[in-house]
Amino acid sequence: MLEMRDLRKRFGPTVALDGVSFSVKAGEVRALVGENGAGKSTLMKILSGALAADSGEMRLEGDVFAPRNPREARAAGVGMIYQELSLAPHLSIADNIFLGCELRRRGMLDLRGMRERARKVMRRSGLESVSPDTPVRSLSAAQCQQVELARALASGCRILVLDEPTSSLTKPEVERLFSLIRAWRAEGLAIVYISHFLEEVREIADSCTVLCDGRGVLTREMAALSDEEIVRAMVGRDVEDLYQRSARGPGETVLEVDAPHASVSLRRGEILGIAGLIGSGRTEWLEGVFGLRPLSGGEVRLHGRSGRPAPGRSWRRGAGFLSEDRKRQGLALNLSVADNLLLSRLPAWSAPERRQELSQTWISGLGIKCAAPSVPVQALSGGNQQKVALARLLHHGADVLLLDEPTRGIDVGAKARIYEVLNDLARGGEGRQPCAILLVSSYLPELLGMCDRIAVMRRGRLGEARPVADWNEHLLMEEAVRR
Numbered sequence: 001m002l003e004m005r006d007l008r009k010r011f012g013p014t015v016a017l018d019g020v021s022f023s024v025k026a027g028e029v030r031a032l033v034g035e036n037g038a039g040k041s042t043l044m045k046i047l048s049g050a051l052a053a054d055s056g057e058m059r060l061e062g063d064v065f066a067p068r069n070p071r072e073a074r075a076a077g078v079g080m081i082y083q084e085l086s087l088a089p090h091l092s093i094a095d096n097i098f099l100g101c102e103l104r105r106r107g108m109l110d111l112r113g114m115r116e117r118a119r120k121v122m123r124r125s126g127l128e129s130v131s132p133d134t135p136v137r138s139l140s141a142a143q144c145q146q147v148e149l150a151r152a153l154a155s156g157c158r159i160l161v162l163d164e165p166t167s168s169l170t171k172p173e174v175e176r177l178f179s180l181i182r183a184w185r186a187e188g189l190a191i192v193y194i195s196h197f198l199e200e201v202r203e204i205a206d207s208c209t210v211l212c213d214g215r216g217v218l219t220r221e222m223a224a225l226s227d228e229e230i231v232r233a234m235v236g237r238d239v240e241d242l243y244q245r246s247a248r249g250p251g252e253t254v255l256e257v258d259a260p261h262a263s264v265s266l267r268r269g270e271i272l273g274i275a276g277l278i279g280s281g282r283t284e285w286l287e288g289v290f291g292l293r294p295l296s297g298g299e300v301r302l303h304g305r306s307g308r309p310a311p312g313r314s315w316r317r318g319a320g321f322l323s324e325d326r327k328r329q330g331l332a333l334n335l336s337v338a339d340n341l342l343l344s345r346l347p348a349w350s351a352p353e354r355r356q357e358l359s360q361t362w363i364s365g366l367g368i369k370c371a372a373p374s375v376p377v378q379a380l381s382g383g384n385q386q387k388v389a390l391a392r393l394l395h396h397g398a399d400v401l402l403l404d405e406p407t408r409g410i411d412v413g414a415k416a417r418i419y420e421v422l423n424d425l426a427r428g429g430e431g432r433q434p435c436a437i438l439l440v441s442s443y444l445p446e447l448l449g450m451c452d453r454i455a456v457m458r459r460g461r462l463g464e465a466r467p468v469a470d471w472n473e474h475l476l477m478e479e480a481v482r483r
Helices: 042-046 070-076 094-098 109-126 141-152 170-186 198-203 229-234 284-289 310-314 326-330 337-342 350-368 382-396 412-427 446-451 475-480
Strands: 001-009 014-024 031-036 056-062 077-082 159-163 190-194 207-212 213-220 253-257 264-267 271-277 299-302 305-307 317-324 399-406 436-440 453-458
Touching: 001 042, 014 042, 014 070, 014 190, 031 042, 031 198, 031 229, 042 077, 042 159, 070 077, 077 141, 094 109, 094 141, 109 141, 109 170, 141 207, 170 190, 170 198, 198 229, 207 229, 213 229, 253 350, 253 436, 264 436, 271 284, 271 446, 271 475, 284 317, 284 337, 284 399, 284 436, 310 317, 317 382, 326 382, 337 350, 337 382, 350 382, 350 412, 382 412, 412 436, 412 446, 436 446, 453 475
Parallel strands: 014 213, 031 190, 031 207, 077 159, 159 190, 271 436, 271 453, 317 399, 399 436
Antiparallel strands: 001 014, 001 056, 207 213, 253 264, 253 299, 299 305
């Protein structure tokens, strides 16, 4: 169905693609994996017509394919579903499906025809229970994704690209999406599946291509690949002990939350995990603990001092908060890496040389990949942006870390480095006191691999924090969905 041969693309001195070849057959799900910055997005932007390759060629069902813009790619049968959905929330589902390619009859909009056709493609995308006239703003995240899928199917797509399609979905929603993918595969669609979750890739993909530093380094059938081989190809080295958990001895209690239905205590030198489904109230509760929103009663004691939580007070008492939305709430994207690292605690005299020295210390310590501290943080990959956000908390001197989805949307190599940093922080040593870490995550293997204790949030109620040895993925999910 699609063949890409020896594609090359440069952005100034940066080589984004260095002779990448990629193909996918009709009725095949081909996984495309790699670290952030490996070239996946650039490759798919060339396929979708958003970028033009410097050299190389593409063929669609044997014919030369060189779209000049996304409209041409869409008309040729390429459907792109990005991680960040692009819908008009004030319009109806039918309006969004046909936006830019409305049906006409006798020079007028064929509203009845669009509604009827919308119903057909909505059934194919699993959205049959909703009216085509429903405003998109009233839909859940999973339903919005289904609208995007319906729009791609309505345009007659033959190649469907799914970019991190499960990042905002619950487990039941992921299972429904996989059922749809299997049905489309049986219909003969060629599907490109991009994900950082290797267990999902293994479940849904027939074959896998790995990119590393702009080059295709591995293509093989999934049945012939181990997770270790995929990770090794992605990062260019072995990643041993992905989840590092050194021997840790929890010390004194540094954080106590006594709130209706959601009380917990956190000790120095431990990582306490909070599991739960999206919408269970985990993020709202964590923001309340830090002071970003009011808690519904109760009190928070930080280092033995109580009082109504407020961000400034929490900062001064040694608590740092890392938002799940790093781009809108965790970073100042238009500022440099150095500015973001030092923003909350500028040195007494902020000469450029001193700022450079301090920034470089954190860049080296967390393995942040950037050309220089002066580059805009928005130019970094997602994993390196997350490291910058975490480094700012450490530079500020926070020893109680409230982390909301700290590894969402980043690759295996970046995850391994962040896990290593969190383990070192909880362990302490070399003159540093151990930190206390409260970790909210939807990724159950992460919680089981990193935490000392885990509690489950369900419908705004936080269960008892129990030792990690008492849990497994099945028990955590069972607790999260229990009535």
